Amino acid sequence: MAEHPPYPVGLRLLGRRVVVLGGGQVAQRRLPALIAAGADIRLVSPEATPSVEAMADAGEITWLRRPYQDGDLADAWYALIASSDSEANAAASAEAERHRVWCVRSDDADAATAWTPATGHSEGVTVAVLTTEAKGRDPRHTAAVRDAVVEGLRDGTLVAPHHRTRTPGVALVGGGPGDPDLITVRGRRLLAEADVVIADRLGPRDLLAELPPHVEVIDAAKIPYGRYMAQEAINNALIEHARQGKSVVRLKGGDPFVFGRGMEEVQALAEAGIACTVVPGISSSISVPGAAGIPVTHRGVAHEFTVVSGHVAPDDERSLVDWPSLAGLTGTLVILMGVDKIGKIAETLVAHGKAPDTPVALVQEGTTAAQRRVDATLATVAETVRAEDVRPPAVIVIGPVVKEGPRPDA
Structure with missing residues (x-):
């Protein structure tokens, strides 16, 4: 197996038949992702957990309340075999092989023709991790690798540069009450991708030290404002940097709309025709x-x-x-x-x-x-x-x- 690792591929299952054999805990964990993929799901099982039954009641899946029968996989594109009946599992696996249906088996991975990777999602990216060493296959290790990659993408510690042109604009980010761990995942990621950060003194200051050297950090309290009020000067700074084609983060303490003058900045940006994203924060x-x-x-x-x-x-x-x-x-x-x-x-x-x-x-x-x-x-x-x-x-x-x-x- 080490010499011939599995070939990773992303299945596009929208409108395509998927057969799930068994309505237990494995099906309960796997069904939401299949539903999200838009698959036409047929569940074959005499019984199901309350959560799986609720999916059937909601019309998200079609439930055939009976044991597996030969022919159930005839029109399938993909099969998940996860019942407690080992004979039924083997028979369904054999049928999948005959009909060339990719088949995952929860009871015997070596007898399957496909494996389910540990998956996670972050901003339009799906991370899928497979263990390729048959003897050393460890689901906990696979999940830990998945979690580390997804968490790194979410909190900005693992930065994947965008090679396409980014749309310049401003993100109004609520930084939370002060502890850097209490900023939202999205807020931290936007900070990691910023070209310019205009920060309040009440924002999570420790996060600023983690920014890459090229990021320009501006203390909002020190923006020269001359004949302008301080808030007008901040608005003008946001507009000026965004118009230079930069990705700007306005980092505020707490939540931008809880005594944070966030709406004043949103209105000023809208009047200037600058795109603005609001990221709520944990209010102090x-x-x-x-x-x-x-x-x-x-x-x-x-x-x-x-x-x-x-x-x-x-x-x-x-x-x-x-x-x-x-x-x-x-x-x-x-x-x-x-x-x-x-x-x-x-x-x-x-x-x-x-x-x-x-x-x-x-x-x-x-x-x-x-x-x-x-x-x-x-x-x-x-x-x-x-x-x-x-x-x-x-x-x-x-x-x-x-x-x-x-x-x-x-």
């Missing part, structure tokens, strides 16, 4: 409390949570927040960008009916190595912030959920 409003052991909802404690920007005080005429209504809610209140305004916020909530002893937690630098949690109440939070020198970025959580669960840093 949920992930940072979670990392500090605080669930924003909890059965019997909180059935709602509200996320509020605290960058302007409640008495500021620019504020769009209905603070009196928030004081009447019984759920969790999560405040972003509110460290320096928390005293006034707490005072306003109490003035409108919130109990002074309502628990408060401030989580600074959440999900990073510098994370720390400081607890207080609405009555004490202003003084606690001063005494503990709590600084931005910090997520503030208000409500009884603060008392739930163990503290990771306790």
Whole structure:
């Protein structure tokens, strides 16, 4: 077998008959890929798992609820033999040989005419791994190789250059709360493919050090803006680099559309005729409390949570927040960008009916190595912030959920 390894090929099964013998766990694992390929699937089996039965009920496969019969493979292009009846498996395999139908056998790979590779997918690429050494065939090793290749393609550590011309444009990528492992797979891949990265200070900075040397990294806070507002200058930088035919990533902390001015950038790019892809990110409003052991909802404690920007005080005429209504809610209140305004916020909530002893937690630098949690109440939070020198970025959580669960840093 080592001298004559299997010949790898991709089968195009759209509309073509595929016969699956057996409705157990093997069929349950293999059927979704055959369905996705558009095959005309005929399942031959007296019984099936609930998941396989659901596929039949949904019309995704045709189920013949009986044992195998000679002739079942006559019109097939491909067969998967995976029943617990060894005699039926051998008979079906022999029929496949007579009709020249490629046949996979789960019970006896050496008797099969085809093998199923360990497969994975990443951005339009299918990775298929086969073990060619008969005596050393190890499905776990094959799967591990598959996983390593797919993960490398997804997270950007294995970069396959595109030899076709790429369409220039901008990807608006939410980088998550700070831990570089919490960026999405797609976001990390786009970073690895970028020519230019314009990054916020709250983005996952550690990822920038992994970029290839040719990638131009621009600190958004240091873009010269002269007579322009900072946001306008960032918009102009995105447009300028994209118009130069470059692939641009705008790396933002958290999610681009959660107090991230992401829509302003999308609108500016649309007006300039620049293609823009939005990649959502894990919002710090949920992930940072979670990392500090605080669930924003909890059965019997909180059935709602509200996320509020605290960058302007409640008495500021620019504020769009209905603070009196928030004081009447019984759920969790999560405040972003509110460290320096928390005293006034707490005072306003109490003035409108919130109990002074309502628990408060401030989580600074959440999900990073510098994370720390400081607890207080609405009555004490202003003084606690001063005494503990709590600084931005910090997520503030208000409500009884603060008392739930163990503290990771306790």
